[in-house]
Amino acid sequence: MxxxxxxxxxxxxxxxxxxxxxxxxxxxxxxxxxxxxKNEGKAELRDELLIRLSQAKKSKEIRNFKITVYDIxxxxxxxxxxxxxxxxxxxxxxxxxxxxxxxxxxxxxxxxxxxxxxxxxxxxxxxxxxxxxxxxxxxxxxxxxxxxxxxxxxxxxxxxxxxxxxxxxxxxxxxxxxxxxxxxxxxxxxxxxxxxxxxxxxxxxxxxxxxxxxxxxxxxxxxxxxxxxxxxxxxxxxxxxxxxxxxLLGFIRFYTLKGEIASSFPLKKGKTAYDAAGKVHTDIQRGFIKVEVAKPFDFLEVPSWKELKEKGKIETHGPDYVVKDRDILEFKFSK
Ligand SMILES: Nc1nc2c(ncn2[C@@H]2O[C@H](COP(=O)(O)OP(=O)(O)O)[C@@H](O)[C@H]2O)c(=O)[nH]1
Ligand SMILES: [Mg+2]
Incomplete structure (x- = not known):
């Protein structure tokens, strides 16, 4: 990073x-x-939207990604x-x-x-x-x-x-x-x-x-x-x-809300769902089958993956899907 x-x-x-x-x-x-x-530290990118998503999902924890900063x-x-x-x-x-x-x-x-x-x-x-x-x-x-x-x-x-x-x-x-x-x-x-x-x-x-x-x-x-x-x-x-x-560094972020943790991850603009999977876990990338994508504002309105699916608000894509800024991703992968 x-x-x-x-x-x-x-x-x-x-x-x-x-x-x-x-x-x-x-x-x-x-x-x-x-x-x-130099001093090296990590700066957390706090995120209002992720806070709101985590509240809607009733997540127990929020994990923002961090970026390295040098004091020179x-x-x-x-x-x-x-x-x-x-x-x-x-x-x-x-x-x-x-x-x-x-x-x-x-x-x-x-x-x-x-x-x-x-x-x-x-x-x-x-x-x-x-x-x-x-x-x-x-x-x-x-x-x-x-x-x-x-x-x-x-x-x-x-x-x-x-x-x-x-x-x-x-x-x-x-x-x-x-x-x-x-x-x-x-x-x-x-x-x-x-x-x-x-x-x-x-x-x-x-x-x-x-x-x-x-x-x-x-x-x-x-x-x-x-x-x-x-x-x-x-x-x-x-x-x-x-x-x-x-x-300016050319990053966007995506979210995962599965389980009890709401997380954000950085990704370079133009990168794919397969690249994103690697940011979350190498196992997910290795066993990548497909990715389900929801938009944050849909999720805030209807905070249930199942209901969103019924309403046709979940897209399904393969590994080549180009991730958009603030997509919520749910990976399907074989273990
Ligand atoms: N009055 C005033 N003092 C400041 C301000 N910002 C930093 N300082 C003080 O200026 C000194 C130098 O700051 P520091 O952050 O160490 O500067 P550096 O040398 O660029 O790392 C410290 O004593 C700070 O408390 C400011 O906005 N106003
Ligand atoms: Mg200094």
Whole structure:
């Protein structure tokens, strides 16, 4: 399964965000390289629809799937030259499939800012140029090697041309480029939205990490109240950012409700029922006979597989069925 890496300057709030996503406590303080190497955690993709389905089914337990998140040491200008934890750090980013770039948008004199000013757009530009320089250097080095296959050479030259124009190159198999990775930008700020503008193609998010962290201490009612306030002010929440990243990685999800557990599973868009079976259990895939499919809204209306069948609301498919987002699947397989 794909991995998400959190990238940004020291004290931008990466470790706080990591905590919000994974619930894992990591060391956080004011020194730039507190996060040595990387911390790895699992972020659960919570799901309102699955909660409702499990209530309708009276399941005893909900199991959401999780996605791996890395908290990586802070980047600094000159990282490509090995400044800070430069090279090691860039190596860790290379392992991630999607980068969440955390930009500082909060003012706090007690928390030194790497840039000495609060300027998310400028942070973004410096981070992107570090990634570009690092990619270009690796490409140059590779191109100097003798006997590289013609096909790879061609791809490297194309990538180089794009990078020189500050564009994103295509992915090259077995030669991971940082700039070819999908990127999601998050400004960590408790200032009202709109105070910061980011010049990026895709949507970006503004999320108040510290407030959300402190909210964890409060009771449910108080939390809901603050959350409503934040929503009114158009702040984004970690779960939205996670969901967006998950989609950007090309995933959909499917559900199984059989037995006492309601589960969700990730699946790449375009994958089949046979692939989905393998996500649930290798035995199910091995003995795959057919799959029955219900749509969530039908199930919420009539929460009984038998009745849905009688009403003609259950489709039956073979292994090649292309699974749709939020299908409820029930596999028939021989043991
Ligand atoms: N005032 C304020 N402090 C924050 C905010 N987000 C993080 N911090 C604090 O900034 C410091 C650095 O945060 P951390 O998550 O460790 O940043 P990292 O270096 O990017 O991992 C910590 O003391 C956090 O508590 C925020 O939105 N507002
Ligand atoms: Mg950190």
């Amino acid at each position: 794909e991995k998400i890496g959190l990238v940004g300057f020291p004290n931008a709030g990466k470790s706080t965000f990591f905590y919000l996503l994974t619930g894992a406590e990591v060391q956080r303080d004011l020194y730039p390289f507190t996060t040595i190497g 040491a802070g980047i600094v200008e000159g990282a490509h030259k090995g400044e800070g934890l430069g090279n090691e750090f860039l190596g860790f980013i290379r392992e991630a499939d999607l980068l969440i770039i955390v930009l500082r948008g909060f003012t706090d004199e007690k928390v030194p800012s790497y840039l000495k000013e609060i300027n998310p757009q400028k942070e973004k530009e410096i981070i992107i140029s570090e990634l570009i320089i690092s990619d270009l250097e690796r490409i140059e080095r590779k191109l100097k090697e003798k006997n590289i296959p013609a096909e790879l050479k061609e791809k490297l030259i194309l990538a180089k041309e794009k990078l020189e124009k500050e564009e994103e190159p295509d992915e090259i198999p077995d030669f991971p480029l940082l700039m070819a990775k999908r990127k999601v930008y998050v400004i960590n700020s408790d200032d009202k939205k709109g105070n910061y503008k980011l010049d990026v193609k895709n949507p970006y998010f503004i999320c108040p990490f510290k407030i959300l962290e402190e909210m964890r201490e409060l009771d449910e009612d108080e939390r809901e109240e603050i959350k409503e306030e934040l929503k009114k002010e158009k702040f984004n929440f970690p779960e939205e950012i996670l969901e967006y990243s998950f989609n």
